[in-house]
């Protein structure tokens with residue numbers, strides 16, 4: 001039996017099983033088994049990828065990457081062209097964008113790479129349309145921009161289901177559980193929260209499924225079996241999303257307001273073609289990427305206030321030194337900072353210090 005046939009057989013068994021407290025554990029194991037088979041299948045497909053001339057393998061460029069996800073013809077290429085320096089073909093037909101097209105959005109000193117991928121249709125994760133390989137471009141993203149338009153305002157959930165099926169977890173945080181393999185000693189579980197969604201035996205079944213016969217597990221959050229399995233799979237990707245409603249120039253203001261109220265998620269209404277609300281969109285993209293600006297001040301000189309370094313919020317002074325030059329981190333003795341993260345200007349800080357937006361930084365190597 002192929003992996004796909006086995007997945008199908010297990011799914012059929014799950015469909016026959018009633019969901020209740022007694023079967024919850026068994027269903028957890030079945031889902032773990034499916035997740036494992038899916039991962040094997042993904043590994044098999046990705047192994048054949050990444051060669052030269054493959055339009056779907058995109059070099060990471062810029063400080064962060066945003067992927068546009070949407071049905072054909074919602075305006076992805078138009079938006080890319082209006083946000084960036086790119087020139088992605090725009091057409092009135094479906095599927096005009098056949099390869100992944102990158103562009104760079106320059107905003108507040110950051111170079112944000114935006115990828116226009118071919119329109120995703122329902123079932124793409126199962127290989128329909130250009131399918132899975134295109135979807136896999138979303139795995140490298142720091143933010144997914146979900147594009148809907150006034151004709152199909154309710155597509156968000158379908159699109160997110162497609163990327164969930166390839167192991168992405170939109171708008172979820174990694175579950176707070178620790179799982180360590182050990183050489184011997186069996187399975188040892190520490191429950192720090194008083195689990196309500198899993199049982200010890202169920203956890204053990206799943207761990208055995210993944211060949212963690214000897215392991216130490218610490219449950220620090222009341223997670224479900226599915227979340228627990230996610231943390232066992234090596235390529236689960238947790239990713240934030242932002243949803244856009246395009247083509248608002250085609251409808252009246254009242255209709256947009258009605259949608260904003262009735263939809264169960266937040267939307268940014270825009271018209272890509274007419275540059276309506278694109279400044280707000282850029283600002284929200286920047287904020288969701290959680291980037292900060294650090295101005296570098298060489299020793300004894302003025303700080304460069306023109307071109308900040310753009311780093312992830314939460315990066316340490318040591319991380320930033322490494323970004324400037326791998327060697328600098330090793331030679332670094334201490335640093336001085338002016339700005340919000342310190343009590344007084346020019347304060348001496350250690351490599352583990354975490355700077356804040358618009359801090360000024362000097363390295364002493």
Ligand SMILES: Nc1nc2c(ncn2[C@@H]2O[C@H](COP(=O)(O)OP(=O)(O)O)[C@@H](O)[C@H]2O)c(=O)[nH]1
Pocket residue numbers: 070071072073074075076077078079089090091092093094095096097119246247248249250270271272273274
């Ligand atoms: N009225 C209107 N049309 C738009 C807007 N954005 C895109 N379009 C049109 O929608 C069609 C599909 O756009 P395209 O960018 O190729 O969509 P993609 O398939 O998602 O890349 C084209 O005819 C665009 O001119 C918009 O904001 N308003």
Ligand SMILES: [Mg+2]
Pocket residue numbers: 076077078089090091096097116
């Ligand atoms: Mg396109």
